[in-house]
Amino acid sequence: MQMNKSVDVFAATNPAFLSLVLLSFIEGYNEEADGGLPFTLAILPIPIILSGDLDTTFEGTNIRTGFYSWVKQNPAIVVNLNNRINESIEYIQPAISYGVARKTIKIDDKGRLWGLSQNTANYYNSATLGRIFKNSKRLGNWIGQIKSTKTVFNHLGLEV
Numbered sequence: 001m002q003m004n005k006s007v008d009v010f011a012a013t014n015p016a017f018l019s020l021v022l023l024s025f026i027e028g029y030n031e032e033a034d035g036g037l038p039f040t041l042a043i044l045p046i047p048i049i050l051s052g053d054l055d056t057t058f059e060g061t062n063i064r065t066g067f068y069s070w071v072k073q074n075p076a077i078v079v080n081l082n083n084r085i086n087e088s089i090e091y092i093q094p095a096i097s098y099g100v101a102r103k104t105i106k107i108d109d110k111g112r113l114w115g116l117s118q119n120t121a122n123y124y125n126s127a128t129l130g131r132i133f134k135n136s137k138r139l140g141n142w143i144g145q146i147k148s149t150k151t152v153f154n155h156l157g158l159e160v
Contacts, residue, residue, distance in 0.1 A: 016102075017129075018095035021045055023104050024133040027115035028140025036112025037140070038149050044156075046092055047084035048077065049136045058135045067142035071155050078157040085158075 025045035029037040048054055057074040071077055096113075099105030106114040143152050153159065 013091045015091075015094040015098035018046055018091055019099035019102065019104060020133060021049055021136050022092075022095050022113075023099060023115050023117060024136035025049075025140035026105060026113050027117055028137035028142075029144035030115055030140075032141045032144030033147050035147075036108055036110065036114050037144075039107070039111045039113060040149055041143060041152065042096060042113060043085050043089070043092055044143070044152075045136045045139055046095070047081065047088040048139060049132055050088075051084060055131075055135070058138065061138065063138060063141045065142070067139075067146055067152070068155065070142060081156055082158060 022042060022045060026037045026042075029041070054074075054077060057070065057077060061070060096105060096107075100107060104116050106116055108114060146152055
């Protein structure tokens with residue numbers, strides 16, 4: 001790790017914190033899809049939710065807004081998303097590993113992810129971070145309503 005990383009960057013790349021961002025996304029997906037999150041979709045929440053410039057795209061949305069409408073109203077989401085994902089990969093794997101080790105994320109025999117929030121404190125009510133977790137869960141809800149990895153990737157301009 002480079003020593004010149006700011007405290008904010010260090011905190012935002014912390015596997016414990018990132019595992020909670022993933023957990024929120026996974027739980028949202030699990031609720032809507034009535035199934036486990038395909039492993040390939042686990043690359044989405046960290047680069048989208050932790051992009052400061054995309055934070056405002058969640059303002060005024062709710063679970064009924066839906067993924068398609070959100071992307072259509074905010075075309076900036078797909079700009080450089082591939083680069084954002086590539087830059088986040090090194091942080092996603094440790095976040096998943098941390099969540100599995102702490103028993104907050106479970107990987108089933110089909111490679112699908114399940115959230116186990118009963119093994120965490122009530123992190124949604126954090127005054128400073130609650131918005132991040134709520135946005136991550138909302139993104140998971142929207143994507144869970146679609147139930148198609150290929151469709152999600154296509155709408156984000158990503159190749160499967």
